[in-house]
Amino acid sequence: MLAIAAIMFLVAAHRQALSKALASTMVSGCGELASARSLPKRVIVAGRARPHPANALTAPISGKACVWYRVVVWHGGPGHSPRRRYVYSTSDPFSVEDDTGTVHVSGRLVSRFLHDDDIYNGVAADLVEITALAAGRHADALERLERAGVFSFNHRRDVYEITEYRLEQNRAITVLARPQRGRLGVMLTAGVGVCGVASQPLDELFTDARYQAKGTRSMTRGLTYGGGALLAVGLLLQVPTWIAG
Structure with missing residues (x-):
């Protein structure tokens, strides 16, 4: 319980x-920054998320046009539930466009920030679309992954559980990042410290982050107190043994 509290403390610190x-x-504004x-x-x-002209992407499982995607494959032998995990995320740059112009974003920024917990529960919830295939052989999906150069699995009789996360074109997006100059112009990248992407407008994003930090801190305190109480009870139960010894 104390270990869980320590993890929750780190999550709360990040949200704060x-x-x-x-x-x-x-x-x-994008044009102003560029x-x-x-x-x-x-x-x-x-x-709005726009594809870079040289890096238009199509998500391999859904076939949807997107600017970034991740494929997570759980793989197991015939008759077994999937156990081994494979992850592939794109790193191609894309653009964010507003009324003032366009600025580029590194795909690695999205890959670094969007962990599973953020996708389902965090400030980036609702940013990506999800296509999930339940455990099965999925020969057609495996062939599409191989054609896209994502994965190549030779054990077609095995069991696969496949999930595709994608940031689709024209999606509203807010980006907090470090700007750098490169061959494409100004690029938003993952710098030292806090960075990330989200779907909410800035005012909602600020409120959500503050609310999550507060809620996580409260949960952390509860776990810490509970873990401390259990530890104290355990020590008290050992006292008779120590005395008898």
């Missing part, structure tokens, strides 16, 4: 840092 970063980081002579250490932009 996120709310502080959202409150202290400048908000910029043409800026000097770049801030960290910036927030909001707009």
Whole structure:
């Protein structure tokens, strides 16, 4: 229980840092940032996700046009439930566009931030679409993954559980990241400290991050007190043994 409390403490600290970063980081228009002579250490932009002209993506399982996707495959032998896990995430850059212009975003920023917990429960909930295939052989899906260069599995009689997460084109997105200049122009990347992507407008995002930090801290305190009480009871139960020994 104390170990769980320690993990929850780290989650709460991250959410608290996120709310502080959202409150202290400048908000910029995409075009304004792209043409800026000097770049801030960290910036927030909001707009619509657009594919980079040279990196138009199609998610292999759903066949949907997207700007980023991740495929998670659980794999097991015939007659066994899937046990081994394989993960593939794209790293191709895409763009965020608003009324002022366009700025590029590194696909690695999305891959770094979007863990399973964030997708289902965190501030990035509802940002991605999900296609899930229950455990089965899925020969057609495996063939599509192989054609896309994602995975190649030779054991067609085995059992596979496949989940595809994708950030679709034209999705509303808010990005908190570090801007850098590169061959494509200004690129938003994962820098040191808090960064991330979300679907909510900035005001909602700030409120959600602060609310989650508060809720997680309360849960952490409860687990800590409960774990401490159990530890104390355990020690008290050992006292007669120590005395007898």
